Amino acid sequence: MDMEFDFLYIHQDRNEHRSLHVIKEEVGEEDTFHDSGTSGHEPDSLEAIQTVVNGGDMVEGRPSPPSPSDGDVDDRGGGEGRGGKPEDAAILLHLERCSHRQTRRTLHELKEKYETLQHQLSQRAIKLDEFSVRTVGSDLESLHIEQETILNSLESLNSIASSDRLVDELKLREMTISQLRSKVLQLEKDRLDKVPFDAAKEITRLNNNLIQLEKARDELTIQNFSLKSKLSDLTTKINDPAATYQIAKESLSFRENLIQNTENGKLKDVDDPDVVKVLRKATYKVTNDTQKLRQMCTELVNKEEEYKKRITDLETEVRNLQNENSKRFDKAIREMENRLEITSQKLEAAERYLTSKEEEGNMLKLDIDTLNDENKRLKENLNELILKQKDYLEETSQKAVLEGRFTRLAEENRVLAEDFNRERVLRKKYYNQVEEMKGKIRVFCRVRPMSEGERRQEVGGEVTAVEDEFTLAVNTQRGHKSFLFDRVFQPHDDQDAVFQDTNALIQSALDGFNATIMAYGQTGSGKTYTMLGTQANPGIAPRAFQRLFQLVEGGKARHDVYISAYMMELYNDKLIDLFKPVHTVESERLEIKRDKKGSVHVQGATVRNVTSARDLGQAFEEGLMNRHTASTKMNVESSRSHLLIVICLNVTSKQTGNVLKGKLTLVDLAGSERVSKSGASADQLREANSINKSLSALGDVISALSSESSFVPYRNSKLTMLLQDSLGGNAKTLVFVNVSPASYNADETLISLMYASRIKQITNNISKNSDNKEISRLKSIINKLKKGEYPDEEAL
Numbered sequence: 001m002d003m004e005f006d007f008l009y010i011h012q013d014r015n016e017h018r019s020l021h022v023i024k025e026e027v028g029e030e031d032t033f034h035d036s037g038t039s040g041h042e043p044d045s046l047e048a049i050q051t052v053v054n055g056g057d058m059v060e061g062r063p064s065p066p067s068p069s070d071g072d073v074d075d076r077g078g079g080e081g082r083g084g085k086p087e088d089a090a091i092l093l094h095l096e097r098c099s100h101r102q103t104r105r106t107l108h109e110l111k112e113k114y115e116t117l118q119h120q121l122s123q124r125a126i127k128l129d130e131f132s133v134r135t136v137g138s139d140l141e142s143l144h145i146e147q148e149t150i151l152n153s154l155e156s157l158n159s160i161a162s163s164d165r166l167v168d169e170l171k172l173r174e175m176t177i178s179q180l181r182s183k184v185l186q187l188e189k190d191r192l193d194k195v196p197f198d199a200a201k202e203i204t205r206l207n208n209n210l211i212q213l214e215k216a217r218d219e220l221t222i223q224n225f226s227l228k229s230k231l232s233d234l235t236t237k238i239n240d241p242a243a244t245y246q247i248a249k250e251s252l253s254f255r256e257n258l259i260q261n262t263e264n265g266k267l268k269d270v271d272d273p274d275v276v277k278v279l280r281k282a283t284y285k286v287t288n289d290t291q292k293l294r295q296m297c298t299e300l301v302n303k304e305e306e307y308k309k310r311i312t313d314l315e316t317e318v319r320n321l322q323n324e325n326s327k328r329f330d331k332a333i334r335e336m337e338n339r340l341e342i343t344s345q346k347l348e349a350a351e352r353y354l355t356s357k358e359e360e361g362n363m364l365k366l367d368i369d370t371l372n373d374e375n376k377r378l379k380e381n382l383n384e385l386i387l388k389q390k391d392y393l394e395e396t397s398q399k400a401v402l403e404g405r406f407t408r409l410a411e412e413n414r415v416l417a418e419d420f421n422r423e424r425v426l427r428k429k430y431y432n433q434v435e436e437m438k439g440k441i442r443v444f445c446r447v448r449p450m451s452e453g454e455r456r457q458e459v460g461g462e463v464t465a466v467e468d469e470f471t472l473a474v475n476t477q478r479g480h481k482s483f484l485f486d487r488v489f490q491p492h493d494d495q496d497a498v499f500q501d502t503n504a505l506i507q508s509a510l511d512g513f514n515a516t517i518m519a520y521g522q523t524g525s526g527k528t529y530t531m532l533g534t535q536a537n538p539g540i541a542p543r544a545f546q547r548l549f550q551l552v553e554g555g556k557a558r559h560d561v562y563i564s565a566y567m568m569e570l571y572n573d574k575l576i577d578l579f580k581p582v583h584t585v586e587s588e589r590l591e592i593k594r595d596k597k598g599s600v601h602v603q604g605a606t607v608r609n610v611t612s613a614r615d616l617g618q619a620f621e622e623g624l625m626n627r628h629t630a631s632t633k634m635n636v637e638s639s640r641s642h643l644l645i646v647i648c649l650n651v652t653s654k655q656t657g658n659v660l661k662g663k664l665t666l667v668d669l670a671g672s673e674r675v676s677k678s679g680a681s682a683d684q685l686r687e688a689n690s691i692n693k694s695l696s697a698l699g700d701v702i703s704a705l706s707s708e709s710s711f712v713p714y715r716n717s718k719l720t721m722l723l724q725d726s727l728g729g730n731a732k733t734l735v736f737v738n739v740s741p742a743s744y745n746a747d748e749t750l751i752s753l754m755y756a757s758r759i760k761q762i763t764n765n766i767s768k769n770s771d772n773k774e775i776s777r778l779k780s781i782i783n784k785l786k787k788g789e790y791p792d793e794e795a796l
């Protein structure tokens with residue numbers, strides 16, 4: 001009985017290993033159970049599974065490498081290089097296998113228990129006797145209890161195998177999924193760190209694909225779980241019938257043994273008919289139960305076969321699904337790898353593009369620097385322009401001020417011009433009055449310098465001395481004599497200084513007067529130098545030409561001036577037209593004529609119209625050339641003839657239309673030396689007489705004009721006839737008396753000076769004072785006019 005109690009107690013213990021061990025000890029057998037489908041070292045705990053997932057070892061209940069029987073796991077498991085998905089599949093497969101192994105192990109344990117119990121029953125059935133019938137019921141009851149216990153054990157085992165395992169499985173899968181996700185995130189992070197901004201779209205697209213794949217994986221996982229669940233249900237269903245089958249089988253065997261034992265004679269020993277009856281009823285009942293149990297066993301066997309087949313199908317289906325999943329997963333991995341490769345290539349392309357863009361950026365920076373420099377330069381230019389504009393505005397304002405000032409000045413100028421014109425008229429009036437008061441004939445004396453030859457030969461030095469600008473003294477052996485003139489020019493006075501006091505006559509000619517400038521003196525005294533000058537030092541004639549056209553140009557707004565000229569030579573009282581070629585001179589007959597107004601002209605003379613100083617100068621040069629040719633042809637010296645240049649002016653006022661006719665006559669007289677001194681030939685005498693006669697006639701005319709004689713002997717010579725309208729009347733005459741300072745020319749100098757004195761009727765005697773008073777009065781008038789002041793009424 002103690003053994004029975006122990007047996008019942010032991011079978012109620014849920015610690016299977018311990019109970020089996022106790023049973024084995026009690027029955028004295030070794031545990032020979034060995035599941036051919038397992039290695040005996042198969043990991044069946046969560047810890048072991050996790051270790052397998054992590055690639056650890058398991059030996060003797062500890063984590064160990066997968067056994068050869070786990071070939072599917074190895075084939076599908078792959079390494080970490082598959083990204084964790086094969087591990088996931090391996091875990092699932094492993095969990096499935098663990099579940100099956102545990103189920104099969106439980107079945108085997110139950111089978112072992114069943115065999116042990118059968119063995120105990122067979123052992124103890126022998127010992128059953130009179131109380132066997134009584135104990136059959138209790139045995140049956142015990143069997144039922146045991147059956148229930150076994151069923152409970154199976155139930156608990158199944159629940160443990162299903163619920164706990166699934167929870168752990170889920171936790172494990174979640175951990176695995178979490179690890180996989182973290183790995184995926186890490187990979188994505190690494191890849192994103194390498195991918196530039198422009199590959200972000202591609203990464204986003206890959207992420208979306210990954211999410212799709214994860215969704216698909218999750219769906220597959222759900223399907224997998226669903227299948228697992230079905231498998232679990234089926235396993236439960238299988239286990240239930242299996243347990244029932246085992247119990248029924250045990251019960252059947254027990255009953256069969258009991259019946260057999262009973263029939264084998266044990267009941268023969270029972271004499272009591274009631275007991276026999278009871279036993280027979282019990283036997284009958286047991287027989288029926290046994291039949292029912294057999295039917296149940298048959299059904300259960302059939303069901304087991306059916307479930308086993310379904311399990312096999314489901315396992316095949318699961319394997320197929322897993323293979324399919326694995327293939328899809330591998331395909332997805334490959335696609336991901338391909339996309340990663342493409343993305344890497346794109347990344348490289350993007351990096352190259354970025355590099356090129358950086359280079360471009362550097363170039364653009366250089367361009368920007370250049371543009372900045374250009375901009376700076378332009379700004380500087382702009383600033384300069386602004387400053388210039390500012391200056392321009394200031395200048396504009398100043399210009400406006402200046403324009404205002406200019407307008408005022410123009411008005412002032414206009415007033416001044418009017419005043420000037422008025423003053424000019426007055427000046428002319430006063431000038432002419434002064435000229436008239438000074439006399440119509442003015443006499444300037446010019447002393448030439450000693451020539452180099454005269455200095456070298458020491459011809460007795462100078463006999464002349466300029467005491468002041470109006471007085472020339474001559475020191476001779478016969479005494480000291482002073483001569484007064486309108487002006488005395490010293491040897492050092494140049495041509496310009498001489499012309500300054502003569503150009504007023506040019507203006508008089510333009511004002512309608514007949515102006516005459518002539519040079520008188522002995523040969524070599526400087527007449528030609530004074531009247532014509534040299535190329536380097538032009539005399540009065542070329543300067544008068546220039547001045548004349550300057551005045552014409554200045555007055556062209558008011559006047560139209562028509563200018564013509566003729567040029568004559570008077571030799572031995574004979575006129576020669578210098579504007580004609582030499583060979584025609586003798587054939588032409590020139591006659592001096594006077595018109596009704598008294599104007600003199602030479603009939604037959606060549607008159608040249610000139611429009612410029614250049615024209616006039618060229619004509620003048622031609623005339624001089626002709627004079628030289630004629631002198632050579634006649635074998636005479638040019639100094640033995642008189643030279644006349646006559647410039648006729650026809651001035652028409654543009655305002656009034658009045659016409660003024662003036663004349664400027666320039667005369668270079670022949671030498672005035674005495675005949676006895678000039679040579680002894682008859683021609684020379686005739687020449688000298690002709691010269692003296694003309695010069696004497698000129699002196700007579702001038703003397704008559706000065707003395708205001710009623711008769712002026714113009715017709716005594718051709719010279720005076722030519723000068724008839726230029727001497728006297730309203731004519732203005734300027735006579736240069738040229739003298740030599742040399743002592744050997746002292747006599748001729750005295751004669752010339754006396755001749756000039758006769759012209760001015762100025763003597764060195766008692767009339768000197770009165771003459772000096774007159775001269776002083778005239779000088780004061782001239783000085784006031786030069787200063788632009790009006791002469792006093794008394795002086796006038």
Ligand SMILES: Nc1ncnc2c1ncn2[C@@H]1O[C@H](COP(=O)(O)OP(=O)(O)OP(=O)(O)O)[C@@H](O)[C@H]1O
Binds near residue numbers: 447522523638670
């Ligand atoms: N004021 C002067 N300054 C310098 N040299 C002068 C001056 N006057 C005359 N001479 C020079 O004296 C020389 C004689 O002068 P010029 O020929 O003019 O005298 P002339 O009186 O004209 O003589 P002729 O009656 O023979 O023509 C020339 O060589 C001339 O250059």
